[in-house]
Amino acid sequence: MTVQQIEKFIALHPKGASGSVTISFKTRKNVQGVFIQTPDYEELKKKNFWRIVMSPNLDDYIRTKSLSHARIFNGLEFSKLSIP
Structure with missing residues (x-):
């Protein structure tokens, strides 16, 4: 996906x-x-890199705000974004 597509979804x-x-x-x-x-x-x-906290690590991230709970992904690898 392009930066524009990802930004539009986030917006x-x-x-x-x-x-x-x-x-x-x-x-x-x-x-x-x-x-x-x-x-x-x-x-x-x-x-086109995006820092994402995976759902299992979300509570720990919210509590500590530690970036060690996040991973960086390349947006070109994304095929689709959706709301669960």
Whole structure:
């Protein structure tokens, strides 16, 4: 997916129905997570990279705000974004 497609989805569904988004990939299993905005968000976005906290790690991330709970994904690997 392109940066514009991902930005449009995030703008239309900023938190999703349950706070998370289902991300479908071209070459791996789907994941559920939340896009997070960190100080490097704009820099990563320019390169079509996105920092995502997976649903199982979300409570720990909310409690600690530690970026160790997040992973960076390349938007070109996304095939579809949807609300679970």
